[in-house]
Amino acid sequence: MSKIVTPAIERQMKINKRRPVGYIASPFKEAWRRLARNKTAVAGLIVIAIFIIVAIIAPWITKYDPTAQDYSCTLQPPSAEHIFGTDNYGRDIFSRIVYGARVSLPIGLLCAICSLVTGGVIGIVAAYFGGLFEDIIMRLCDIIQAIPPMLLAIAVLAALGNGIDKMIIANTIALIPLYARISRAAIYTVKENDYIEAGRAIGAGNLRLMFKHMLPNALGPIIVTTTFGVAGCILVVSSLSYLGLGITAPTPEWGSMLSNAREFLTSAPYYIIIPGVMIMITVFAINLFGDGLRDALDPRLK
């Protein structure tokens, strides 16, 4: 039997040059390959990686303790000694930025992950069981979403008090409805597929159907939202700590550094510019990566 080669197969064969004929990459490998071809997304990823590495090796690349005060050199502009200058307590801004990455990055990530896990599970379970349960969950989401997220986070933080853990809880509560909605919508797109019916026919339980059969197939939009979620959380956390909520001095966090720098807007502009630029670069890189991820995971844009 001769093999019929259609243009589509030919294209596939070209892509899989060194792979056996008929090989079709798994959707995630395929997506990863498309992502790796996207230059801006890779650039974003590299920047994120640099920031993470800097945060990890912080003690080895900084000369000064981020909380050590030195009143002999306060508010010094950037120089060879202090490359980002010093703040009003004489603390080295570069050290504070580097150590701040150890606070700001994990908080953003944890906020997104916590809201993803709680909101995601709620959304998946709601979509799977449907009926009254789903209605109640979605109506509750409506209620929470009637309060602008920033306000809700402020109110929750006020109720819980300050602290990094409370900051994460506040952001998580404000974001749960969003993730519940997105994962519910994503599950709806795969719920009616034949393989779910097949899974049920061979006696798979509810949990197995939900998390083994439905979730992996609905993961695309959820991952993309989470990536943008990390970026959004970093911004919200910085705004909250600028308002003096959540993270308090002397923790070196980028948002609270800005809050402190506010007074010295005219006398030490570099102090307010640098932490903001750091936030911007981080969030920019995450957004670039997220954009690439969305393009790579969206089957319509192949």
Place this chain on the structure above:
Amino acid sequence: MIRFVIRRILWLIPVLLGVITIVFILTAITPGDPVSMLVGENASEETRQEVRAELGLDKPLVYRYGKYIVDIVTKGSIGVSYKTKKPVWDEIMLRFPNTIKLALLSLAVAILVGVPLGVLAGVKQYSVIDNACIIASLIFCSMPEFWLGLMLILAFAVNLGWVPAFGIRSWLGWILPVATLGLRAAANIARISRSSMLDVVRQDYIRTARAKGQKESVVMLKHGLRNALIPIITNVGSQLGSLLGGAVTIETVFSISGIGKYMLDGLSGRDYPVMQGGVLILAFVFSIINLLVDIAYAFVDPRIKAKYKSHGISKAERKKLLASFAKEG
């Protein structure tokens, strides 16, 4: 269609009740005693009790919750500030115009800048305009908005001295806060407009319109933009929500006397009614906006209209029909 609108309006009631409940629970678990904030830590136990009774804080939470709701329904009152002893409603209404002016002006800037740029970028995909638009909008999306505000102050108020850095004594003072919120929202709207336009230009009806020899400008504006508007409208609605939230920080940055600043001040003084009232009013405004967006959406999207029409016959008609069936046996 009418049924849809009425249902959405009625749905506001349980939503607002829910919001009141959430806010009440939050203030109930808030640490810190408002009485100590008012009379000081060293006040005698007697004065404490007096103040407590005066504020109604000696009653159980459930009673206060019930009273709060009853007061809203019967007197239209959302409480009295612990500190100033003035009705929160009046205080908020004094500041509300500033907040809403800030949000609406910013939204106007955002739409006027964001939609044309996004649509242009979508129509000319991969062009210089497109790339510039993507990068600019990404940069603005990636800044904390209060920081953008501070940078604008640094550039235009401190260094150039064109506009005042704080306050809104003249219209010049509005420029920076509106630019801050507006540019960020414009960046979001431009992103959505672009991707929505990209979706639309690949559709068959665009090809059809081109095939019949229609002018490109007409194809894009009449066939393209009109269909791309649906997601844009939804996004504009949600932008207004985040503008209201963002107004809280921006009011603080520019010292504008608005609801956000009032609430934050109330928060630091443990003035619960101020906090509750502020969240409630903003949630109410936000819900009304979402309602309007939903209705606008239903008018623009024929699918939703059809959903509420294709159930076809009204109840009265069905009754008539059933009656006629019954008559015929």
